[in-house]
Every structure is written in structure tokens, then in C-alpha cells.
Amino acid sequence: MVGFVGAGQLARMTASPAVALGVRLRLLAETADDPAAQVVPDVTVGDYRDLDTLRAFAAGCDVLTFDHEHVPTEHLQALEAEGVQVRPGSASLVHGQDKLVMRRRLQSIGVPVPRWLQVTSTGELEQFMAGCAGGAAVLKTARGGYDGKGVRVLRTAADVTDVADWFTGDAALLVEELVDFGRELSVVVARSPSGQAVAYPVVESVQVDGVCREVYAPAPGIAPSHALAAQEAALRIAQELQVTGLMAVELFDTTDGVVVNELALRPHNTGHWTIEGSVTSQFEQHLRAVLDLPLGSPTPVAAYAVMVNVLGADLADLYPAYLHCMARDPGLKIHVYGKAVRPGRKVGHVTVIGSDLGDLQGRARHAAAYLRGEIDE
Amino acid sequence: MVGFVGAGQLARMTASPAVALGVRLRLLAETADDPAAQVVPDVTVGDYRDLDTLRAFAAGCDVLTFDHEHVPTEHLQALEAEGVQVRPGSASLVHGQDKLVMRRRLQSIGVPVPRWLQVTSTGELEQFMAGCAGGAAVLKTARGGYDGKGVRVLRTAADVTDVADWFTGDAALLVEELVDFGRELSVVVARSPSGQAVAYPVVESVQVDGVCREVYAPAPGIAPSHALAAQEAALRIAQELQVTGLMAVELFDTTDGVVVNELALRPHNTGHWTIEGSVTSQFEQHLRAVLDLPLGSPTPVAAYAVMVNVLGADLADLYPAYLHCMARDPGLKIHVYGKAVRPGRKVGHVTVIGSDLGDLQGRARHAAAYLRGEIDE
Numbered sequence: 001m002v003g004f005v006g007a008g009q010l011a012r013m014t015a016s017p018a019v020a021l022g023v024r025l026r027l028l029a030e031t032a033d034d035p036a037a038q039v040v041p042d043v044t045v046g047d048y049r050d051l052d053t054l055r056a057f058a059a060g061c062d063v064l065t066f067d068h069e070h071v072p073t074e075h076l077q078a079l080e081a082e083g084v085q086v087r088p089g090s091a092s093l094v095h096g097q098d099k100l101v102m103r104r105r106l107q108s109i110g111v112p113v114p115r116w117l118q119v120t121s122t123g124e125l126e127q128f129m130a131g132c133a134g135g136a137a138v139l140k141t142a143r144g145g146y147d148g149k150g151v152r153v154l155r156t157a158a159d160v161t162d163v164a165d166w167f168t169g170d171a172a173l174l175v176e177e178l179v180d181f182g183r184e185l186s187v188v189v190a191r192s193p194s195g196q197a198v199a200y201p202v203v204e205s206v207q208v209d210g211v212c213r214e215v216y217a218p219a220p221g222i223a224p225s226h227a228l229a230a231q232e233a234a235l236r237i238a239q240e241l242q243v244t245g246l247m248a249v250e251l252f253d254t255t256d257g258v259v260v261n262e263l264a265l266r267p268h269n270t271g272h273w274t275i276e277g278s279v280t281s282q283f284e285q286h287l288r289a290v291l292d293l294p295l296g297s298p299t300p301v302a303a304y305a306v307m308v309n310v311l312g313a314d315l316a317d318l319y320p321a322y323l324h325c326m327a328r329d330p331g332l333k334i335h336v337y338g339k340a341v342r343p344g345r346k347v348g349h350v351t352v353i354g355s356d357l358g359d360l361q362g363r364a365r366h367a368a369a370y371l372r373g374e375i376d377e
Numbered sequence: 378m379v380g381f382v383g384a385g386q387l388a389r390m391t392a393s394p395a396v397a398l399g400v401r402l403r404l405l406a407e408t409a410d411d412p413a414a415q416v417v418p419d420v421t422v423g424d425y426r427d428l429d430t431l432r433a434f435a436a437g438c439d440v441l442t443f444d445h446e447h448v449p450t451e452h453l454q455a456l457e458a459e460g461v462q463v464r465p466g467s468a469s470l471v472h473g474q475d476k477l478v479m480r481r482r483l484q485s486i487g488v489p490v491p492r493w494l495q496v497t498s499t500g501e502l503e504q505f506m507a508g509c510a511g512g513a514a515v516l517k518t519a520r521g522g523y524d525g526k527g528v529r530v531l532r533t534a535a536d537v538t539d540v541a542d543w544f545t546g547d548a549a550l551l552v553e554e555l556v557d558f559g560r561e562l563s564v565v566v567a568r569s570p571s572g573q574a575v576a577y578p579v580v581e582s583v584q585v586d587g588v589c590r591e592v593y594a595p596a597p598g599i600a601p602s603h604a605l606a607a608q609e610a611a612l613r614i615a616q617e618l619q620v621t622g623l624m625a626v627e628l629f630d631t632t633d634g635v636v637v638n639e640l641a642l643r644p645h646n647t648g649h650w651t652i653e654g655s656v657t658s659q660f661e662q663h664l665r666a667v668l669d670l671p672l673g674s675p676t677p678v679a680a681y682a683v684m685v686n687v688l689g690a691d692l693a694d695l696y697p698a699y700l701h702c703m704a705r706d707p708g709l710k711i712h713v714y715g716k717a718v719r720p721g722r723k724v725g726h727v728t729v730i731g732s733d734l735g736d737l738q739g740r741a742r743h744a745a746a747y748l749r750g751e752i753d754e
Binding site: 012013015016017018019020021022024038039040041043198275276279280288293294295296297299301302318319322323326327330331332333334335336337338348353 | 389390392393394395396397398399401415416417418420575652653656657665670671672673674676678679695696699700703704707708709710711712713714715725730
């Protein structure tokens with residue numbers, strides 16, 4: 001029995017390989033209509049911020065894992081002290097929860113990261129920015145940011161004034177130089193408690209307003225040395241942090257090499273292509289890793305896979321749009337998350353696999369735009 | 378909402394694509410621990426032979442479909458008369474339920490079938506056998522047979538004596554000449570209410586004691602004319618019978634061409650390879666067909682797929698065997714059905730895809746034998 005804290009789309013997409021493997025899932029959901037709670041029979045509705053709720057939920061599970069990184073670290077430490085198998089463990093997971101902890105650790109193990117500094121005042125911020133190329137930097141909250149939230153690019157004195165109120169609360173902040181990158185990359189790796197690890201091919205991700213929009217797997221035309229460096233960095237981070245389960249490492253591809261941007265210690269949007277595009281999907285891999293089963297092959301089954309997110313927009317119900325998209329493209333793989341459609345919210349994704357990258361990009365983008373209601377033909 | 382009558386492994390394997398498509402499933406299960414009932418939240422436990430139970434179950438469903446063909450035809454007719462969308466409809470489904478109806482119909486539309494005769498006495502049986510090459514024939518019950526049950530090969534007078542008691546009941550019987558075939562083939566086709574239809578590649582199936590053991594997709598070295606004839610026959614049958622959903626057509630490959638053996642109007646064991654081996658699995662295709670969504674591409678994603686069934690034997694619990702099988706072969710795809718293991722029962726299957734048929738056969742057979750407990754290394 002694998003207990004998932006959180007019942008969003010990641011847990012939902014894990015339900016499919018769990019069926020094949022015969023692994024039973026139990027969910028701690030926020031509501032009975034959460035994406036994964038719609039498709040898994042064994043659901044507890046409760047608050048993941050409450051230790052007693054977590055404790056009762058974990059009692060019947062062989063291992064505890066996560067759909068998101070919002071569970072308080074101290075609760076996980078308490079559960080671990082009581083003997084619960086938390087995977088990834090709190091000491092690993094904190095690197096996906098706290099950007100300050102992550103930056104310090106990556107720096108200490110020699111993984112390339114942007115120049116960064118913890119800041120407690122706008123004065124420190126301005127001083128740091130003065131040393132940045134073009135004066136451009138990125139201010140981040142150490143905790144709680146995702147999909148572009150808690151992240152602000154700063155270029156001018158006016159930008160600094162705009163974020164002055166970020167310094168009035170208790171939230172720890174860090175600033176990083178704005179990396180001059182060619183594109184964003186991601187590597188998904190899995191590591192099991194026994195120490196077995198595998199890396200998926202390096203992919204290119206296209207972000208808009210801090211939200212992943214498209215992924216091309218493998219990253220087209222990437223320099224082999226950069227691809228290898230990215231995979232090596234991800235595997236080394238997984239080993240150093242003693243990660244159990246999946247981890248996605250987001251990187252910047254620069255002329256000087258790859259630089260690590262973010263970590264996520266769970267299945268990741270940049271790994272959704274693996275459902276159709278590789279022998280073992282990231283979701284099956286995560287289950288195998290947290291259960292300490294031998295890991296599956298990450299080998300792609302086609303030359304390219306292209307994934308495009310479907311963000312909520314005008315279509316209140318995606319289902320009628322299926323008719324058009326499916327009829328137009330019988331090779332299209334549509335995934336919906338069972339969420340109410342709200343603007344900008346990730347409500348699904350589409351994937352196509354094949355050998356002609358341009359063709360795949362055109363097809364996936366068209367379908368995502370149609371499902372979003374941006375085009376009507 | 379798609380209502381499945383029956384909650385065996387076919388409904389279970391349909392749960393995965395239903396998640397991706399956002400199609401909600403409801404099951405009419407025999408017990409709460411049926412294979413599919415373990416993994417689908419919306420389950421009614423009840424008797425599919427009871428019309429009131431079926432009626433209540435169908436009330437909340439957009440369409441009604443099936444995990445097996447055992448629902449009484451008259452009940453389906455009653456539901457159809459009340460406006461329930463039964464897919465496949467009773468008039469189609471009866472061809473998968475009653476071999477006499479099937480044989481008559483296929484003969485009338487000119488599809489090649491073995492020479493056959495309805496028989497009501499051992500005298501008629503002996504007379505038919507006298508006209509068969511080598512005196513060999515196959516006696517079948519018109520209804521209720523599956524996986525080798527209700528089927529007996531007869532070669533001698535003693536064999537006829539052995540089946541004398543088959544003629545004492547009410548069950549309709551038919552006898553067929555024993556076809557001198559090189560191998561058994563299968564074609565899975567899908568047809569939607571709108572009339573769209575697709576055919577998967579012709580596969581070779583290896584049967585042992587009437588139970589499917591192995592499937593090679595596509596059928597290695599098949600004569601292109603035989604492959605085309607098999608697909609054409611299957612598509613024509615689907616059209617003539619107005620099938621909605623999946624249909625598997627099992628055929629004999631003979632020196633004179635292909636001959637239809639059996640029909641199954643549902644996802645089929647000989648189509649399990651499509652989960653990993655083709656762009657659209659037979660289970661997703663069945664959902665799309667019964668919902669009258671455009672059908673997906675049946676194109677294979679690899680040169681070959683090999684599927685081997687795992688039949689229950691010595692291992693009471695398959696899970697510990699995973700460690701060995703997964704460690705030995707990271708490319709192996711294991712599917713378990715959540716059934717209690719009993720000798721001879723289909724409890725799971727394994728699939729591998731790739732380009733070297735011999736390699737795939739070796740790997741899949743090894744894993745199935747290990748999971749069965751026949752080998753220990």
C-alpha cells in the first residue's frame with residue numbers, strides 16, 4: 001500500500017501504472033473531488049498540515065509519498081521518528097521545499113548554480129543587483145513558490161520598490177543573478193532506497209510566465225557534453241541528497257554549460273512525455289523507486305516526444321473538444337486531470353510521439369490550443 | 378459515464394485509459410474484490426443475470442458495455458427497448474455469445490468458416506465426422522464455452538462415447554471439421570456507432586489446451602495476402618454485425634487462406650500487447666468506440682511486441698517475484714490482475730516490445746515462467 005499525500009494530477013497519473021503493477025494506492029486528498037480522488041477507491045479527505053491526520057493516514061501504508069511538496073518538514077520528521085517510511089525522506093524533500101537549503105547544498109557539492117545570496121532588505125538586494133550583468137536579478141521566496149508564484153524578475157529601481165513589501169513578512173528570501181540562457185532543460189531521475197538510479201533523457205522545456213508550456217524529448221540538438229553534464233548533475237544530486245523516488249532537475253542551458261535552476265522531488269511536468277514516450281513512465285518509476293523495486297528502463301520508444309500543457313481558458317468542459325481533436329489526429333494522446341477549468345490552471349496535457357519534431361510540435365500545439373478554446377478549427 | 382457489466386481484468390485494464398481520457402467508469406461487479414473493483418471507485422455489487430439489477434445499474438450510465446459475454450440476451454433486449462445505449466448491442470453481441478448464430482451469420486455473409494453442422498445426437502455427430510479429413514472434428518456447445526471449456530476435439534468412436542452425455546441436456550451443440558492449420562491468428566478491430574472502424578495488425582496467438590499463452594504482434598512472416606484477408610474479414614464482420622466497441626476475430630492460418638474460428642465482442646487477450654505496443658491500446662479504443670469518439674491510431678510503436686500470459690501456479694503472491702523479474706529485465710512490462718492465484722487461471726501477463734523477435738520471446742517467456750514459479754533463476 002502506497003500512501004500519497006495529495007491527490008492532484010500527479011497522483012492521478014500514478015493510478016494507471018499502479019493498476020498494472022498491482023500496487024494499491026491510498027490518497028490523502030483535500031476534497032473528495034480532487035483529480036486523483038475521482039479515480040482511486042481508497043481516499044481519506046483531510047488536512048496534510050495536521051500531524052494527527054498524517055499519522056492516521058500513514059498507519060495503514062507501507063510507504064508514504066507525495067503529490068506536492070507542501071507538507072511541513074517537522075511533521076515528516078515526526079513521522080520518520082515514529083518509524084513511517086517517508087519517501088523521499090524529510091532530509092531530502094526539504095531541498096525541494098526550501099530554495100535556500102537547496103542552493104546552499106548544491107553549492108557545497110559543487111553543482112553549477114547561479115550566483116545567489118540570501119537577502120533581508122532591499123538594500124542588500126540592490127547591492128547584489130549592482131553586481132549582476134545588466135543589473136538583472138531574480139528575487140525568490142525560499143518556500144511556497146511554484147508555477148511562477150513567489151518569483152520576480154527585477155531589472156530597475158522601480159522593480160525593487162515593487163517588491164519592498166516582500167521584506168515586511170517572515171518569509172526568507174534569496175536573490176539570484178538572471179542567467180543568460182539559451183533554453184531551459186530538465187532531467188528526471190529516479191533513485192531507490194537501495195541506491196539504484198536511472199536518468200531519463202534531457203528534455204527542453206518552454207516556460208511562459210514561469211509555467212511549463214511545452215516539452216521536447218530529447219532536447220533537440222543539445223550538445224552531447226551538455227546532456228551528459230545535466231544527467232550527471234542530476235544523478236549526483238540524487239545520490240548526495242539520498243533521494244528516494246523521482247526528482248526533476250531544471251537547468252539553464254548556457255554557452256558555458258548547464259546551471260541548475262530548481263529541484264522537484266516528485267514526478268514532474270517535464271516528465272509527462274514518458275507516459276507514451278518511454279518504456280517506463282515517470283509515474284511507474286516513482287512507484288518502483290519508493291517501493292524499492294528494481295527500476296525500469298527509461299529508454300524512449302520513439303525519436304521524439306512532444307508534450308504541450310492544456311491550460312484552462314474559455315472551454316468550461318474539455319470533453320466536447322475531443323471530437324475535433326481526436327478526429328483530426330488519431331495519434332494524439334490526450335490527458336485530462338478532472339479539474340474544474342479556470343484560467344491559467346493546468347487542466348491537462350497532450351503528447352505525440354514520432355520521428356519528425358516539427359510535425360509533432362505542430363500537432364501537439366494545435367490540439368492544446370483547440371482544447372484551450374483559442375482556435376476553432 | 379461508461380457502465381461496465383463485469384469487473385474482471387478487461388475492465389481493470391480499461392481503468393487506466395479512462396483516467397487519461399477523463400471518462401468515468403461504473404462497474405457492476407460480482408464481488409467487491411473483483412479485479413477491476415479494486416481499482417475503480419464507483420462499484421455496484423450485483424448479479425448481471427438479474428434484469429432489475431441491470432436496469433438500476435444502467436440508469437446512471439451514458440452507455441453500457443461489457444467485460445464478458447455472459448449477460449442474457451433477453452435482458453439486453455429489454456434494456457434496449459427501454460432506451461439504454463447497449464454497446465455492443467444485443468443483436469451484435471449474440472454473435473459472441475452463441476456459436477450457432479455466429480456460424481450461420483458468417484456463412485451467410487461469405488466469410489470463410491470451417492465446415493460445420495448443428496447436431497442433436499451422437500449419430501449425427503458420427504455421420505459428420507465420417508466426412509472429415511482423418512475423421513477428426515470439434516464438438517462445441519453453442520453457448521457458455523470459453524478458454525477451452527465447452528470444446529472437445531474428437532477423433533475416435535471412444536471420443537464420441539465420451540461426449541454422449543453432452544446430448545442429454547438442453548444445450549445446443551455444433552460440430553466443426555478440425556482445421557489443418559499452420560498457426561492461429563487474431564485480428565482486433567474497433568467500430569463506432571458512427572461507423573468508423575480500424576483494424577490492428579494481425580497477430581499470431583499460441584494456444585495451449587484452448588487457452589491463449591503467447592501473442593506475437595505482428596504475426597511473424599505472415600503472407601501479406603493472408604494478413605489483408607484477415608483484416609478485411611474482421612472489418613466486414615464488424616460492419617455486417619453492426620458491432621460497436623472492440624471485436625477480436627480468431628482465425629486459422631491455412632495453406633488455402635484464413636478461416637474464422639471464433640469472435641469475441643470485447644477487448645481480448647490477443648490485444649493486450651497494444652497497451653505498450655501501439656499508439657492506442659485496445660482498452661482506450663474500446664472506450665472511444667462505445668462513446669462514439671473518433672478512433673485512435675492502431676499503429677505499432679515498435680517492430681514487434683510479445684505478450685505472454687501468466688497463469689496461476691505455485692506462487693501464491695506474485696509480488697515478491699517482481700524483484701527478480703524487474704531486476705533481470707528493466708524493459709519488461711508486468712501486468713497483474715489482482716486475482717487470487719489458482720492453477721491455470723489467468724492472473725496477469727507480461728509484454729516486451731523491440732525489434733528482435735527471438736530476444737523478446739525469450740525475455741517474455743522467462744518472466745512469465747518465473748512469475749508462475751516454474752523456474753527460480
